[in-house]
Amino acid sequence: MSETKFDATLQSWMERGATRLGPVAAKVDDEYARRVLELSVALLLARLGPYRLAVARALEENEKAARAAEDVARAEAEVKSSYGRLYATAQAAYYSARADQTQDDELLKRRLARGMSRTPSVFNKLGIDRMRSMMSTALRYAEGALGVDLPAVVEAQQAFDDLSAALDAADNQKARAVHTMQKLFQAREQAKSAYIAARQFVDGALSLDSDRSIAQLMPAISDMYMTRQGSSSELAVEETQDEAEVVTGDPVVGPVVVDDTAEA
Known part of the structure; x- marks a missing residue:
């Protein structure tokens, strides 16, 4: 199994978004906007930890399953x-x-x-x-x-x-790998939902301060699926591989593409 581009990118965006929002919150004059920004940081970090753990465990269990299959072949x-x-x-x-x-x-x-x-x-x-x-x-x-x-x-x-x-x-290891993959799917959806919600919070908070820099702070989820398009964010991950790298050996439920209009 290899970590999907979606997982790697989303983890990076969540971490960097939280890091960038901290200084922004400190400079915002509106008290309510500051609270919303601080809440967004807390939400991103709260979901990022379990997400990373789920990815790491899935990688570990799938590697064990691959080695068990090698033992069977021998x-x-x-x-x-x-x-x-x-x-x-x-x-x-x-x-x-x-x-x-x-x-x-x-x-x-x-x-x-x-x-x-x-x-x-x-x-x-x-x-x-x-x-x-x-x-x-x-x-x-x-x-x-x-x-x-x-x-x-x-x-x-x-x-x-x-x-x-x-x-x-x-067989036992395969069952464990499938179980951890299901856990990863759940953690991925929770992390994605948290990122989308935090982005909406941040957009609303910045609008109170007449600041429209949301694209620089937190790119839209749909930006992950755009190829060869210059993103307005410095956070975009540039890769030469296919846009949809998948986990090998197991069926993977791909992330749902979220329309930017739904996040606005």
Whole structure:
């Protein structure tokens, strides 16, 4: 996951807006305007803290989820390798048993077909859930036909256990990541609403003092979506990337574009 441009920009605007409003409030002559400006600063800072925390936690949990997925991929590769060795060992044991005249050849063949019905090349193309199921079946067969202490069986069992553990851990971490993303969505909406409200407060307070410098102090939210347009604010973040960078790996509910007329 990467921090979206919206999150990075909004955090910056909230922090810088609060920083710039402090000196302005001290210079405003109208008492009510000063109170409104001070309230706007308090509102921005109150929402900025939880917003930053939500972004940081979402980044952390999504990184953990990505690493858990990497663990699954490594465990899956080990299962494929161990299945190949187990399959070869089972085939060798089968042909060795056929040399024994006391053994029922058809019975041995049917049991092998049920226990390890897929060649390694086919096994390696299976989905991970089907692969785990077939590996479990192969292990049950191998433990009876080859013995639990045979190195190939021990190795395959360990690989199977590691894959199961990795999948469980990845599922748990994925759930945590989804939960933190929902928390981020909530914090983002609260921060955006606070910024819009604070901007309206500031605009009204400055108008009492015949000051129309709101655009310099707090750009409109919609300015974030304007490309190659000279903003009147020094706070605009200039980036060469696409305007709508998104969080990778998870569906992201994009921020709602707010019309400037709604903020006026």
